[in-house]
Amino acid sequence: QVQLVESGGGLGKTGGSLRLSCAVSGRTFSSYSMGWFRQAPGKEREFVAAISRSGESTYYADSVKGRFTISRDNAKNTGYLQMDSLKPEVTAVYYCAADLRSAAATRKFDYWGQGTQVTVSS
Numbered sequence: 001q002v003q004l005v006e007s008g009g010g011l012g013k014t015g016g017s018l019r020l021s022c023a024v025s026g027r028t029f030s031s032y033s034m035g036w037f038r039q040a041p042g043k044e045r046e047f048v049a050a051i052s053r054s055g056e057s058t059y060y061a062d063s064v065k066g067r068f069t070i071s072r073d074n075a076k077n078t079g080y081l082q083m084d085s086l087k088p089e090v091t092a093v094y095y096c097a098a099d100l101r102s103a104a105a106t107r108k109f110d111y112w113g114q115g116t117q118v119t120v121s122s
Helices: none
Strands: 003-007 010-013 018-025 033-039 046-051 058-060 068-073 078-083 092-099 116-121
Touching (some): 018 033, 033 068
Antiparallel strands (some): 046 058, 092 116
8 A cells, every 4th residue: 555645835935945745655665656746726736747766857847847846765765846936826735646657757646645735925
């Protein structure tokens, strides 16, 4: 059984930074492709970023390129989303996702966390 738990959300300031964490259990962490998605009120869930099992390949939505960085620490069984240069429009519930397949490129994930709220004030 695979479980994902997000943390690190909360209130950020415009121009500031937040780092989201995703702790994964159930299997060796290095076996999982990882991704981040977000959903704002009244909007569809959208892709944000993904990272391959090896960590060598990363993918980003155009809207966050240059501001967000996805990474992973296999020794801690944890994935991260570093969010810099925050803007109010990034306000949403952020979801961590994982898959045992090479899912970073296809953006198809089987396992999901419960989500963590990110709110950025003006």
